[in-house]
Amino acid sequence: xxxxxxxxxxxxxxxxxxxxxxxxxxxxxxxxxxxxxxxxxxxxxxxxxxxxxxxxxxxxxxxxxxxxxxxxxxxxxxxxxxxxxxxxxxxxxxxxxxxxxxxxxxxxxxxxxxxxx
Amino acid sequence: xxxxxxxxxxxxxxxxxxxxxxxxxxxxxxxxxxxxxxxxxxxxxxxxxxxxxxxxxxxxxxxxxxxxxxxxxxxxxxxxxxxxxxxxxxxxxxxxxxxxxxxxxxxxxxxxxx
Numbered sequence: 001x002x003x004x005x006x007x008x009x010x011x012x013x014x015x016x017x018x019x020x021x022x023x024x025x026x027x028x029x030x031x032x033x034x035x036x037x038x039x040x041x042x043x044x045x046x047x048x049x050x051x052x053x054x055x056x057x058x059x060x061x062x063x064x065x066x067x068x069x070x071x072x073x074x075x076x077x078x079x080x081x082x083x084x085x086x087x088x089x090x091x092x093x094x095x096x097x098x099x100x101x102x103x104x105x106x107x108x109x110x111x112x113x114x115x116x117x
Numbered sequence: 118x119x120x121x122x123x124x125x126x127x128x129x130x131x132x133x134x135x136x137x138x139x140x141x142x143x144x145x146x147x148x149x150x151x152x153x154x155x156x157x158x159x160x161x162x163x164x165x166x167x168x169x170x171x172x173x174x175x176x177x178x179x180x181x182x183x184x185x186x187x188x189x190x191x192x193x194x195x196x197x198x199x200x201x202x203x204x205x206x207x208x209x210x211x212x213x214x215x216x217x218x219x220x221x222x223x224x225x226x227x228x229x230x231x
Binding site for chain 1: 148150152157158159160161162165172173206208210212218220221222223224225227
């Protein structure tokens with residue numbers, strides 16, 4: 001079974017509108033972290049937001065928020081007030097385990113977001 | 118410190134040649150990771166170092182792949198006898214052990230094997 005599933009290969013959103021990118025995950029480890037990265041055409045993976053499995057509140061970073069539904073194992077990214085510069089690939093990733101040995105990120109296949117003027 | 122640097126940005130090589138990529142992490146980061154990203158996929162973990170020790174290398178794709186971090190600072194990833202299937206983006210990342218999410222990626226090296 002895939003550990004990270006992103007079911008939307010591509011999404012379109014009108015400039016200034018909000019958009020939700022879906023991510024579901026699969027783990028039996030009670031301690032894990034969920035990440036969202038943005039990858040523009042230049043190739044760099046840009047960290048957007050992080051949610052720990054024990055965090056009580058949904059994470060927010062500026063225009064980005066993470067809708068964390070632990071029972072459903074989903075960690076959807078919400079981008080508010082979309083901008084043209086938001087057009088990029090978006091990846092959801094997970095790190096399992098909370099100890100010193102926890103190091104590897106497992107990524108989904110990504111969602112290509114296109115913002116329409 | 119301007120972040121994680123990778124060199125070269127692009128590499129075109131003929132099948133069968135050896136290639137080496139370099140990664141310079143953020144200076145205070147003691148962990149360094151290599152990932153591979155093929156077209157249409159997310160990055161795939163290859164290996165990681167804590168200081169100069171390579172603590173995980175079982176995910177290296179074959180014995181043609183090797184990585185070093187001799188002094189615990191920069192790292193190199195070498196692919197010997199390249200094959201067309203090695204064409205991909207190779208990403209390096211670094212972090213400080215103990216930080217939950219301070220994982221910074223470089224811009225990657227895009228390898229094309231012809």
